[in-house]
Amino acid sequence: MTSEHGGVRRRDSAGRERNRATGRNRTTAAPSQRTRAADPARLVAYEVLRAVSADDAYANLVMPARIRHHHLDRRDAGFATELAYGALRGQGSYDAILARCVDRPLSELDPAILDALRIGVHQLLAMRVPAHAALDQTVGLARAVIGAGPSALINAVLRRVSAQSLQEWLAQLTDGLTDDVKIASITESHPEWIVRSLRQALVAHGRDAAEITALLEADNAAPVVNLVALPGLGSLDEAFDAGFTPGPLVIDSALSPGGDLGRLSSVREGTVRVQDVGSQLVARALAAAELTSERTDGEERWLDMCAGPGGKAALLAALAAEQGAWILANEPTPHRARLVEQAMAAIPEDAWTVRTGDGRDVGREHPESFDRILVDAPCTGLGALRRRPESRWRRQLSDVSELGPLQRELLDSALSAVKRGGVVAYVTCSPHIAETLAVVDDALRGRTDLELLDAGAALDAVSLTGKLDAGNAGSPLPVHRMTAQLWPHLHQTDAMFLALIRKL
Ligand SMILES: C[S@@+](CC[C@H](N)C(=O)[O-])C[C@H]1O[C@@H](n2cnc3c(N)ncnc32)[C@H](O)[C@@H]1O
Numbered sequence: 372m373t374s375e376h377g378g379v380r381r382r383d384s385a386g387r388e389r390n391r392a393t394g395r396n397r398t399t400a401a402p403s404q405r406t407r408a409a410d411p412a413r414l415v416a417y418e419v420l421r422a423v424s425a426d427d428a429y430a431n432l433v434m435p436a437r438i439r440h441h442h443l444d445r446r447d448a449g450f451a452t453e454l455a456y457g458a459l460r461g462q463g464s465y466d467a468i469l470a471r472c473v474d475r476p477l478s479e480l481d482p483a484i485l486d487a488l489r490i491g492v493h494q495l496l497a498m499r500v501p502a503h504a505a506l507d508q509t510v511g512l513a514r515a516v517i518g519a520g521p522s523a524l525i526n527a528v529l530r531r532v533s534a535q536s537l538q539e540w541l542a543q544l545t546d547g548l549t550d551d552v553k554i555a556s557i558t559e560s561h562p563e564w565i566v567r568s569l570r571q572a573l574v575a576h577g578r579d580a581a582e583i584t585a586l587l588e589a590d591n592a593a594p595v596v597n598l599v600a601l602p603g604l605g606s607l608d609e610a611f612d613a614g615f616t617p618g619p620l621v622i623d624s625a626l627s628p629g630g631d632l633g634r635l636s637s638v639r640e641g642t643v644r645v646q647d648v649g650s651q652l653v654a655r656a657l658a659a660a661e662l663t664s665e666r667t668d669g670e671e672r673w674l675d676m677c678a679g680p681g682g683k684a685a686l687l688a689a690l691a692a693e694q695g696a697w698i699l700a701n702e703p704t705p706h707r708a709r710l711v712e713q714a715m716a717a718i719p720e721d722a723w724t725v726r727t728g729d730g731r732d733v734g735r736e737h738p739e740s741f742d743r744i745l746v747d748a749p750c751t752g753l754g755a756l757r758r759r760p761e762s763r764w765r766r767q768l769s770d771v772s773e774l775g776p777l778q779r780e781l782l783d784s785a786l787s788a789v790k791r792g793g794v795v796a797y798v799t800c801s802p803h804i805a806e807t808l809a810v811v812d813d814a815l816r817g818r819t820d821l822e823l824l825d826a827g828a829a830l831d832a833v834s835l836t837g838k839l840d841a842g843n844a845g846s847p848l849p850v851h852r853m854t855a856q857l858w859p860h861l862h863q864t865d866a867m868f869l870a871l872i873r874k875l
Contacts, residue, residue, distance in 0.1 A: 577845025605642030649864030664792030679707025681714025734787030754866025
């Protein structure tokens, strides 16, 4: 800590600056000097929170750029990431605590001050940072980037926060409440509508509603980064030499010990890729599903209808290349279609083609043309909240119903485009009933030419353990028992939903 972060000088300085400050309470120091006063790791975390709340940025995209900009070493980068992501995930709990420590509604605070406070609270209550360092450093950061007046307010508020542990605060905040959803929303830092949706999803997918706490807790934990070696193209040897461990659920996968993945040449070359194990499992389950379709031209034709940015398309294309099949990877957004091409770059070119277009047109343009189709539908991503720390606060209940028509049209298009005897995998990284079971129900309604394959068994068949317990065997409705749902708290994957539909 530099001397200007020391207690006496800070208080003196804060007093002088506050008296002198303009209406916006900005420090009079030059911006470059102010920035230098802040600890770089905390500054990066703060800048990420600001970008998320002020510019609607995605934390996982901003973070690497800020880390590079401030030249953080590996340790500081880890600290900044834990701080920013933790503050974002914990925002619901932290804001409830802050509301008890600030003398006005949080909505009346300058958003920059609120972000600095959130960073302070996470350090004080959830990181192994000594309280005095959390306080001094956050106040120093605030003084450097916001101004002396606000830093005095932040100091006073964080002192109040530091008077109790997180558990004590949560007990106090939930004291007297009887609504389980409200309690979970505060203690596990999720919007109430998401708590309610996830609890309903657990029950509809045949699990116990009491698992909700474990599920919400899993959303709040930093996910381990998973790698996949593209079949026939990539090797994990380099990753294992670098300390990665074999993934326990699926072949050719590895778990990262942390740190910059760019140090692996196989990752740079694209033969080893970052991919959640849930995504690997559903892609492999489709590739291995039993077909009864007739091959007219000798090779299987596959389709990835919603391919961008290309994670599953790359794995499917590598599997297709191994099996002598070919895949069309479709994506409507041109820049995402380019990402698909980049993802495919390491795979022999005769195994794949990228199409830039609307998946809803494919069924009409190419009826009964494909043996295997993946519909990895645009969805709310409620199953990947641990990976996108800000998304739980940005998503709204209305998103679920807005996505419904598109999800249904894409699945209908796929069911037109699949050959008789071919299989469509309907996948979402959300377990929400409206995006999963309801979409499948609607697609099957009144159709006698479609049958559900046992998706749980299909996942088991491509897993290393052979017993993932992802099938929805306990679902209240028999038809739903053929679908499968992976869960972060059970499988340490994103909550991927899978239905396998065969056209008879
Ligand atoms: C869940 S993401 C797919 C993720 C991808 N399969 C992967 O593993 O990397 C859904 C994708 O669907 C695309 N999409 C949106 N509208 C679409 C449409 N009408 N037809 C096809 N794809 C669409 C989105 O642009 C997005 O890239």
